Amino acid sequence: PPERLQEDFDATIAHDQRIEPRDWMPDGYRGTLVRQIAQHAHSEIIGMQPEGEWIGRAPSLRRKAILLAKVQDEAGHGLYLYSAAETLGTDRAELTQRLIEGRQKYSSIFNYPTLTFADVGVIGWLVDGAAICNQVPLCRSSYGPYARAMVRICKEESFHQRQGYELLMTMMRGTDAQREMVQDAVDRWWWPSLMMFGPPDDASPNSARSMAWKIKRHSNDELRRRFVDMTVPQAEKLGVTLPDPELRRNEQSGRYDFGTPDWDELTRVIKGDGPCNAERMRRRRSAHEDGAWVREAATAHAAKQAARARK
Numbered sequence: 002p003p004e005r006l007q008e009d010f011d012a013t014i015a016h017d018q019r020i021e022p023r024d025w026m027p028d029g030y031r032g033t034l035v036r037q038i039a040q041h042a043h044s045e046i047i048g049m050q051p052e053g054e055w056i057g058r059a060p061s062l063r064r065k066a067i068l069l070a071k072v073q074d075e076a077g078h079g080l081y082l083y084s085a086a087e088t089l090g091t092d093r094a095e096l097t098q099r100l101i102e103g104r105q106k107y108s109s110i111f112n113y114p115t116l117t118f119a120d121v122g123v124i125g126w127l128v129d130g131a132a133i134c135n136q137v138p139l140c141r142s143s144y145g146p147y148a149r150a151m152v153r154i155c156k157e158e159s160f161h162q163r164q165g166y167e168l169l170m171t172m173m174r175g176t177d178a179q180r181e182m183v184q185d186a187v188d189r190w191w192w193p194s195l196m197m198f199g200p201p202d203d204a205s206p207n208s209a210r211s212m213a214w215k216i217k218r219h220s221n222d223e224l225r226r227r228f229v230d231m232t233v234p235q236a237e238k239l240g241v242t243l244p245d246p247e248l249r250r251n252e253q254s255g256r257y258d259f260g261t262p263d264w265d266e267l268t269r270v271i272k273g274d275g276p277c278n279a280e281r282m283r284r285r286r287s288a289h290e291d292g293a294w295v296r297e298a299a300t301a302h303a304a305k306q307a308a309r310a311r312k
């Protein structure tokens with residue numbers, strides 16, 4: 002009976018055990034996971050674009066090899082996440098279709114341009130740093146396949162963050178012009194990085210339910226605050242200033258107080274009106290169209306194999 006199934010589900014969540022693909026789950030739980038995992042997967046795939054633009058312009062062979070590896074990792078993360086979503090009964094082709102038709106979102110952060118090579122470093126340091134803060138707790142998410150995908154992704158994100166920080170450290174030891182490039186990139190990416198954590202808690206419609214289901218383990222504001230606490234000492238060590246006049250250490254709490262992001266900007270970017278939204282979607286669509294023949298060939302090959310096996 003359904004009440005019994007609901008009770009089992011509730012008990013699994015209450016005991017901090019994992020829900021697995023064959024377990025019964027409420028429709029709302031399944032829908033929330035598909036939404037969040039698909040958005041996450043789309044973010045990884047669209048997120049290849051801003052840095053990918055610099056692969057052909059990397060300043061040395063070493064930097065190029067690192068950047069290639071990072072962007073390839075992002076493709077891999079997208080694929081693990083689409084696989085996790087498939088365990089919920091929605092396949093990658095369908096999710097890609099929803100993205101391309103503008104029915105699903107991807108992270109706001111990838112709608113900003115990468116103007117100089119310092120942006121590659123700052124994306125690694127701040128954007129991957131924010132991703133780690135958000136994703137480490139997701140390793141304990143209540144849905145097994147998502148949590149397990151997150152473990153491997155987080156390991157790779159740590160490498161991404163370190164390569165970014167090391168790149169910036171190298172530039173900071175360089176010329177005045179290089180230091181200016183780093184500061185300029187930090188100024189442009191700081192606030193958008195804080196927006197990655199989503200709207201403030203009192204304007205986050207999904208948080209309460211996702212936290213009750215233990216899909217999310219912390220609120221958007223709590224994770225944003227953790228990111229600031231983690232990042233300010235790193236900025237000091239790097240020798241850059243963060244563009245927030247209200248940022249200061251709170252002696253009582255030992256944490257940092259900081260200013261309010263421009264939430265109207267986040268809303269605009271999510272709705273499609275950021276600096277690069279149109280370009281990102283155009284490229285995503287054309288990559289999908291250019292890949293049609295590969296999908297057709299793979300389908301034809303699979304059909305032939307199946308026919309041979311039947312003989």
Ligand code: FAQ
Pocket residue numbers: 036037040041042044045048049075106107108109110124128129132135196197198199200204205206207208211217221271
């Ligand atoms: N951008 O009620 P909430 C990466 C949407 S890291 C766009 O608070 P929720 C690594 C939200 O979906 C980036 N949309 O929602 C990398 C919802 O809309 P909906 C990806 C946003 O889900 C680094 C509505 O606003 N990471 O890719 C944003 O409880 C470098 C209301 O918001 C993840 O996806 C935003 N910033 O909390 C790759 C992590 N914020 O769906 C390449 C997993 C909110 O109702 C290079 N996701 N929205 O129509 C999460 O943790 C959550 O989904 C949040 C949002 C925290 C993003």
